[in-house]
Amino acid sequence: MxxxxxFEGLAASLVLVAVALAxxxxxxxxIQRDLVVSxxxxxxxxxxxxxxxAIVIEPKTPLVWSWLWVVGIVVFAAATTRRRAPAVPxxxxxxxxxxGASAAIGFAVAFGLGMFPVEGRTLVPVAGMLVxxxxxxxxxxxxxxxxxxSEGRQEVEARLALxxxxxxxxxxxxxxxxxxxxxxxxxxxxxxxxxxxxxxxTGLILAGVDPVDAVLVQLALMYxxxxxxATTTAVTxxxxxxxxxxxxxxxxxxxxxxxDTG
Amino acid sequence: xxxxALFSFExxxxxxxxxxxLERLDASLPDGGLTVVAGxxxxxxxxxxxxxxxxxxxSEGCVRHRGDDIAQRDPLELRRxxxxxxxxxxxxxxTVRDNLREAxxxxxxxxxLAELLERAGLRRAFLERDAGELxxxxxxxxxxxxxxxxxxxxLLMDEPTxxxxxxxxxxxxxxxxxxxxxxxxxxxxTHSQEQMxxxxxxxxxxxxxxxxxSGSAPEVLGDGR
Numbered sequence: 240m241x242x243x244x245x246f247e248g249l250a251a252s253l254v255l256v257a258v259a260l261a262x263x264x265x266x267x268x269x270i271q272r273d274l275v276v277s278x279x280x281x282x283x284x285x286x287x288x289x290x291x292x293a294i295v296i297e298p299k300t301p302l303v304w305s306w307l308w309v310v311g312i313v314v315f316a317a318a319t320t321r322r323r324a325p326a327v328p329x330x331x332x333x334x335x336x337x338x339g340a341s342a343a344i345g346f347a348v349a350f351g352l353g354m355f356p357v358e359g360r361t362l363v364p365v366a367g368m369l370v371x372x373x374x375x376x377x378x379x380x381x382x383x384x385x386x387x388x389s390e391g392r393q394e395v396e397a398r399l400a401l402x403x404x405x406x407x408x409x410x411x412x413x414x415x416x417x418x419x420x421x422x423x424x425x426x427x428x429x430x431x432x433x434x435x436x437x438x439x440x441t442g443l444i445l446a447g448v449d450p451v452d453a454v455l456v457q458l459a460l461m462y463x464x465x466x467x468x469a470t471t472t473a474v475t476x477x478x479x480x481x482x483x484x485x486x487x488x489x490x491x492x493x494x495x496x497x498x499d500t501g
Numbered sequence: 502x503x504x505x506a507l508f509s510f511e512x513x514x515x516x517x518x519x520x521x522x523l524e525r526l527d528a529s530l531p532d533g534g535l536t537v538v539a540g541x542x543x544x545x546x547x548x549x550x551x552x553x554x555x556x557x558x559x560s561e562g563c564v565r566h567r568g569d570d571i572a573q574r575d576p577l578e579l580r581r582x583x584x585x586x587x588x589x590x591x592x593x594x595x596t597v598r599d600n601l602r603e604a605x606x607x608x609x610x611x612x613x614l615a616e617l618l619e620r621a622g623l624r625r626a627f628l629e630r631d632a633g634e635l636x637x638x639x640x641x642x643x644x645x646x647x648x649x650x651x652x653x654x655x656l657l658m659d660e661p662t663x664x665x666x667x668x669x670x671x672x673x674x675x676x677x678x679x680x681x682x683x684x685x686x687x688x689x690x691t692h693s694q695e696q697m698x699x700x701x702x703x704x705x706x707x708x709x710x711x712x713x714x715s716g717s718a719p720e721v722l723g724d725g726r
Contacts (some may be wrong), residue, residue: 393587394593396556397591400585401581401584401604402578402604404577467665489554
């Protein structure tokens with residue numbers, strides 16, 4: 240087998256999509272249409288991104304294009320988070336700050352401490368991994384926060400009725416939500432190498448890089464992601480919970496589930 | 502000049518224009534004794550109670566507490582002064598001691614906490630109990646003790662016995678009467694005619710969104726109750 244998958248290899252991998260479709264059809268899950276759309280959309284998006292990325296990370300291309308790409312990733316992540324939890328007022332800006340902070344801290348460490356050279360081929364992928372993972376956790380935080388406050392309204396109001404400020408009245412719920420959002424990333428980090436070989440490392444090994452070098456890159460990325468996820472979830476939770484209370488310490492009306500409003 | 506009412510409601514409406522829960526309501530609750538606010542389900546009696554500690558705010562009109570516009574008061578200070586016991590007992594995670602400390606973090610000696618429990622009809626040994634393992638009646642009394650921990654000057658009780666059995670409900674009614682006798686005015690919401698007749702010194706009857714009748718219990722309910 241060569242280093243490149245090629246379009247023939249890609250076509251072969253569609254066998255597994257067919258397996259998923261067969262399962263969906265046999266168990267009447269009604270996900271076949273979504274599956275096909277996701278496969279086609281993912282294909283088109285990644286091919287387009289790959290083509291654009293090839294231009295952006297070309298050494299002759301000015302670095303400003305890579306930075307613009309990074310900004311685009313952060314903005315898109317904020318817009319996605321906002322769309323998934325519309326019950327939180329101002330979530331776009333909160334998420335923009337959260338993902339921006341996560342990217343800034345990650346970049347300061349990754350590039351400021353010389354882990355990676357500041358080049359297009361490092362900036363864009365590192366930002367994608369950092370913000371992509373942060374965004375997933377931020378969405379969990381925002382959705383779960385609305386649900387938990389809605390389900391826990393009685394406890395929150397019992398605390399408010401004791402004269403507690405909104406920050407204290409919501410604290411147990413915010414803590415629970417943050418634990419829920421952070422635990423998958425922590426579990427992933429714990430299971431590194433035992434249960435799964437993560438994406439960057441697998442990709443590097445498949446591309447022929449020495450496994451030890453691949454491991455070092457992956458570890459550095461995993462720690463960056465862990466820090467980024469913690470930053471984003473904390474900023475999102477603290478920013479969002481503030482917007483779910485009025486200035487006179489009342490919990491606003493909330494949908495039972497964030498998905499109801501979507 | 503008569504003393505200001507415990508709470509007065511001046512042309513108070515609550516909720517969006519197309520779905521008002523209270524509509525231009527005028528009422529006043531006397532400063533003393535036990536006032537029962539009664540009415541059918543959905544009449545707005547709990548909304549009226551929640552206006553008193555600003556868990557709810559009027560869309561129009563003004564709510565006054567002893568003459569002061571509630572909207573001008575610090576809501577946290579007001580809620581410590583006007584405590585509330587809810588329909589369903591909501592205990593927090595941890596022991597009964599933890600629950601009481603949530604309301605009064607400064608009260609760190611068990612004697613003061615035991616005294617609160619005693620006012621709610623519970624023994625000192627309850628301090629160690631896991632709040633999640635209490636019966637409904639015990640949990641509601643812990644909620645009462647927790648509400649009293651802020652040293653309130655008024656107590657609001659929103660159908661506090663609706664999830665309790667007859668015996669536990671009788672205990673809570675007796676405790677409310679003791680608080681009134683000690684000088685703390687109590688506003689008690691109920692939909693039960695029998696409970697209103699047993700408890701009320703004053704009555705405010707609410708029809709859907711507005712006041713039906715109000716006055717002293719003998720005036721509203723008749724001398725024979």
